[in-house]
Amino acid sequence: MITYLFVGLGALTMIAFLIFRDKKSSPLAICLKTLTSIFFIVTALVAVMNNDGKFDVAKKTFIILMVVGLLFGLFGDFTLDFKVYFKSLRYPNNMKDSDFVTYIGMGAFAVGHILYITGVLILNPNHLMNLLYSSLGAVAASCLIVFGAGKMSHLHFGKFLVPSLLYCFLLTNFGIISLIVMLDKMTLANILRFIGSMFFLVSDLILSFTYFSEKDKYLSKNALVNPESRLYIIANHGTYYVAQFVLAVMLMFI
Numbered sequence: 001m002i003t004y005l006f007v008g009l010g011a012l013t014m015i016a017f018l019i020f021r022d023k024k025s026s027p028l029a030i031c032l033k034t035l036t037s038i039f040f041i042v043t044a045l046v047a048v049m050n051n052d053g054k055f056d057v058a059k060k061t062f063i064i065l066m067v068v069g070l071l072f073g074l075f076g077d078f079t080l081d082f083k084v085y086f087k088s089l090r091y092p093n094n095m096k097d098s099d100f101v102t103y104i105g106m107g108a109f110a111v112g113h114i115l116y117i118t119g120v121l122i123l124n125p126n127h128l129m130n131l132l133y134s135s136l137g138a139v140a141a142s143c144l145i146v147f148g149a150g151k152m153s154h155l156h157f158g159k160f161l162v163p164s165l166l167y168c169f170l171l172t173n174f175g176i177i178s179l180i181v182m183l184d185k186m187t188l189a190n191i192l193r194f195i196g197s198m199f200f201l202v203s204d205l206i207l208s209f210t211y212f213s214e215k216d217k218y219l220s221k222n223a224l225v226n227p228e229s230r231l232y233i234i235a236n237h238g239t240y241y242v243a244q245f246v247l248a249v250m251l252m253f254i
Contacts, residue, residue: 003047003252007245010039014241018234021081030081036241037074044070044248051252058123059254065119066251069112073244076108099159102211106163113170116247120177120193123254130180131173138173145172145205155212164208175201192250199243206236 017032044067055063082101121128146165150157157164175197182190210232 003043003050003249006039006043006046007249010036010043010241010245013039014237018237021233021237022230025081030078033081033237034074034078037077037244040241040244040248041067041070041074043245044251047249047252051254053254058125062119062123062254063251065115065122066247069115069119070244070248072108072112072115076105076112079108080105102160103163106160106167110167110170113167113174116174116197117170117177120174120181124181124184127177127181127184131177134173134176134180135169137176138169141172141176142168149205150208150212153209153213155208157212160212164212168204171201171204187253189250189253192246192253196243196246196250199239199246203236203240203243206232206239210236 013032013036017029017036020026020032021029048063048067053059079101083098083105117131121131142165145168146157146161149155175194178190178194178197182194
């Protein structure tokens, strides 16, 4: 039960973060967001300690990769809110600094997904060949999302086009390989990992609207469909933290 206690504490700090987080962000919001991220790290560690199974080399390696991946997620969380915060400040290089931390944040999450994918394959070496199929599927999905859905939704990636494509490739690859493994062996851990990957995908799709939408395409800045509205902020962070906490809890069942 202690694992779920930390999930609950994380939920409370997430709610507090969403109360104080608006489209401009703030030092308090960044601290609350970081605290919430610390809770999913703690949840992962406690989940491992409450795992009654036997850990062979593959499982130990998988656990290490997952925890390190979550740590990169924490770093990405901390970094990306500064993108929003810097944009709200008025000094000569604020937009340049905002773009710089965006690259850093995207890179941190990309490394995290590389670690997740690697962990899945180490834990399931019989699916190594399926990485080819998941990669091909990820290429198709990334092009469809970025060039297809992105164009229809009036998204403008600009200088972030290539990083967005690469990140989308890793994100969808993790989801596809998790699906393949789950369909082969319907264990609770595999189900939770796939659910986590899907919430990650939904979260980042929402985030892409917040970052790359053409604001003049929306009739009212107060409308619910505005990417900077509180609805989008809550949906983006809510689905993201569900993803991270689900992946953390999953370690209790491997």
